[in-house]
Amino acid sequence: MNLDLDGKVAIVGGASQGIGYGIARTLAQDGARVAITARREADLKRAAETITAETGAEVLPIPADCRRFEDCSRAVAEVIQRFGRIDVLVNNDGAPPLGAIESLDDTAWHKAVEQNFMYVVRMARAVLPHMKASGGGSILNIAAISAIQPIAGFGLSVATWAGVIAYAKTLSLEVAPYGINVNTICPGYIETGRLKKVFAAGGEDPQTMHDKLVAEVPMGRLGSTDDIAGLVALLVSKRGGYITGTSIPVDGGLLRGVR
Numbered sequence: 293m294n295l296d297l298d299g300k301v302a303i304v305g306g307a308s309q310g311i312g313y314g315i316a317r318t319l320a321q322d323g324a325r326v327a328i329t330a331r332r333e334a335d336l337k338r339a340a341e342t343i344t345a346e347t348g349a350e351v352l353p354i355p356a357d358c359r360r361f362e363d364c365s366r367a368v369a370e371v372i373q374r375f376g377r378i379d380v381l382v383n384n385d386g387a388p389p390l391g392a393i394e395s396l397d398d399t400a401w402h403k404a405v406e407q408n409f410m411y412v413v414r415m416a417r418a419v420l421p422h423m424k425a426s427g428g429g430s431i432l433n434i435a436a437i438s439a440i441q442p443i444a445g446f447g448l449s450v451a452t453w454a455g456v457i458a459y460a461k462t463l464s465l466e467v468a469p470y471g472i473n474v475n476t477i478c479p480g481y482i483e484t485g486r487l488k489k490v491f492a493a494g495g496e497d498p499q500t501m502h503d504k505l506v507a508e509v510p511m512g513r514l515g516s517t518d519d520i521a522g523l524v525a526l527l528v529s530k531r532g533g534y535i536t537g538t539s540i541p542v543d544g545g546l547l548r549g550v551r
């Protein structure tokens with residue numbers, strides 16, 4: 293389905309690989325011009341070139357560390373300078389380390405808050421004046437299913453993303469009159485480099501880990517980056533414009549509960 297994003301400009305975080313890359317490629321396929329950010333410049337440029345080669349879309353790579361205030365402001369300024377507008381903001385990046393809550397010191401918590409929470413706050417604050425000026429827009433946060441159904445050892449992510457969901461809900465109320473929708477997507481197990489690293493960290497054979505995760509998912513498979521990207525494209529298009537203030541699992545049925 294092509295959701296007709298012609299003329300729209302998107303900025304997608306953590307888009308040199310994985311979920312962010314999949315989102316950037318889908319938005320480009322659907323007609324958007326896209327700016328992508330990540331820290332490692334060479335990988336980021338390669339990703340931009342590949343998306344352009346595949347889709348013909350204009351893709352602007354902006355090396356940036358989402359934990360830094362200056363990088364967030366600079367990234368938004370570069371998008372405005374190049375494209376003159378921002379219609380779509382997708383907040384996505386890596387994630388804080390794993391660890392039992394009792395073992396985490398203040399430094400670990402501060403870093404997690406900068407990465408998962410303040411990143412979202414700063415990017416939204418920087419893009420909102422531009423979205424309001426052009427009459428609307430979409431803000432999407434990529435969190436995780438663990439923010440709704442916590443997993444032991446993921447405390448830094450769970451707590452900070454739960455804050456993001458509450459922040460996004462509040463923001464959605466404030467910006468709805470300007471035609472801006474704000475939503476959070478909560479992926480389950482998505483096949484990316486990051487998931488492979490998590491397999492490896494457990495010390496267990498990767499195939500055994502893979503099979504264990506698959507066995508947890510009612511749909512019987514891990515998710516793909518396209519499973520996430522398809523929902524992003526819908527939510528930022530006209531067809532999804534009435535959906536706001538939600539947190540949506542994309543998890544093959546992994547979430548056990550009624551909300």
Ligand SMILES: NC(=O)c1ccc[n+]([C@@H]2O[C@H](COP(=O)([O-])OP(=O)(O)OC[C@H]3O[C@@H](n4cnc5c(N)ncnc54)[C@H](OP(=O)(O)O)[C@@H]3O)[C@@H](O)[C@H]2O)c1
Pocket residue numbers: 305306307308309310311312329330331332333335356357358359384385386387407434435436437478479480481482483484485486487
């Ligand atoms: N994969 C899953 O199963 C899954 C499930 C639920 C939630 N999630 C969440 O979804 C997000 C993306 O996951 P993924 O699997 O796509 O990860 P990934 O394959 O490791 O990709 C992460 C991307 O973010 C960039 N990044 C990391 N730290 C950054 C920083 N400080 N500033 C800017 N960019 C940064 C990376 O590039 P650089 O390293 O060059 O910066 C890379 O482009 C993460 O927050 C993850 O926790 C993933």
